[in-house]
Amino acid sequence: MSFTLATWNINSVRLREPIVLKLLAEEAPDVLCLQECKSPVDKIPLEGFHALGYTHMVARGQKGYNGVAILSKLPIVDAGGEDYAALGHARHVAGKLENGVTIHNFYVPAGGDKPDREINEKFGQKLDYLTEMRDAFHANKPEKSILVGDLNIAPREDDVWDHKKLLKIVSHTPIEVEHLVQTQEAGGFIDITRQDIPEGLLYSWWSYRAKEWDVADKGRRLDHxxxxxxxxxxxxxxxxxxxxxxxEKPSDHAPVFATFDL
Structure with missing residues (x-):
């Protein structure tokens, strides 16, 4: 069985339904994992997705914030969702395919503007969230699993447009990178994107603040x-x-793809 999976922070699935449909129609991944859906599960617009063959979904949602969903052409069953750091946020959902593969879809907290938990509660929440992910993977080692999502950290020097300038910017600070690496190692996970594309600058996010984002190209690889x-x-x-x-009316993130022959 071969299937293609995509992950995309959509920044409101209802507002950006047209470009989700565009992606599904033009790229046709077998599975699409969405983050920051900003919708209760019962308000996710399923009709258009169903018409394109995406008749299966597992999701966790909340009004106006967060939210994660897995849309699939393939049968998939709900395999749970954890509220790491007890934030009360819809940031994780897992689904299991018929071939036994479990897909974990995460939206890790962004962490606010200041990389200091003493003055920025959100940064502390981000670190705590990753710590609890790490501990959960230590306690229950994942097998035959794929983890995707907006992890809100660009870990490598070539995952950002300027490593030195971003060392004190949330998403690329050493303490965040350390937490992410520990989480990855605890779960025995391999970075598939960098396994396939081992060298060179690679981004999946460009700020809305840059009018000519493509020309400036000040990106970060936050999606994994x-x-x-x-x-x-x-x-x-x-x-x-x-x-x-x-x-038109894009997310500030771009979709990331990989294919698995399993």
Whole structure:
């Protein structure tokens, strides 16, 4: 069985339903994981998705904030969702495919503007969220699993437009990178995107504040696809659909893809 998976922070699934439909029609991934849906589950606009063959969904939602959903052409069953750091946020949902693969879809807290938990509660929440993810993976080692989502951290020097300038900017600080790496290692996850594209600048997010985002190209790779080591060798064809950042009324994130032969 071969399937293609995409992950995308959509920044409101109802507001940006047209470009979700565009992606599904033009790229046709078998599974699409969305973050920051900003919708209760019962308000997610399913009719258009169903018409394109995406008749399966597992999701966690809340009004106006957060929210994660997995849309699938393939049968998928709800495998739970955790509220790490007890924030009361809809930031994680898991689904299990018929081939036994579990897909974890995460929206890790952004962490606010100041990388100091003493003056910025949101930064502390981000670190605590990652710590609880790490501890959960230590306690229950994932197998045959794919973890995707907006993890809100660009870990490598070539995951940002300027490593030195961003060292004190939330999403690329050493303490965040350390927390992310520990979480990845605890779960035995391989960074599939960088397994396929090991060298070079690579971004999935460009700020709305940059009028000419494509020209300035001050991006960060905040969106990730990981696989446990027992299936990571089955992954290939990773890519970022950069052009989606330029679609009408876009998200500030671009979709990230990978294919798995399992």
């Amino acid at each position: 696809i990981w696989g446990t080591s027992d299936i990571s060798n089955a992954a290939h064809s990773s890519r970022v659909l950069r052009t989606a950042r330029g679609w």
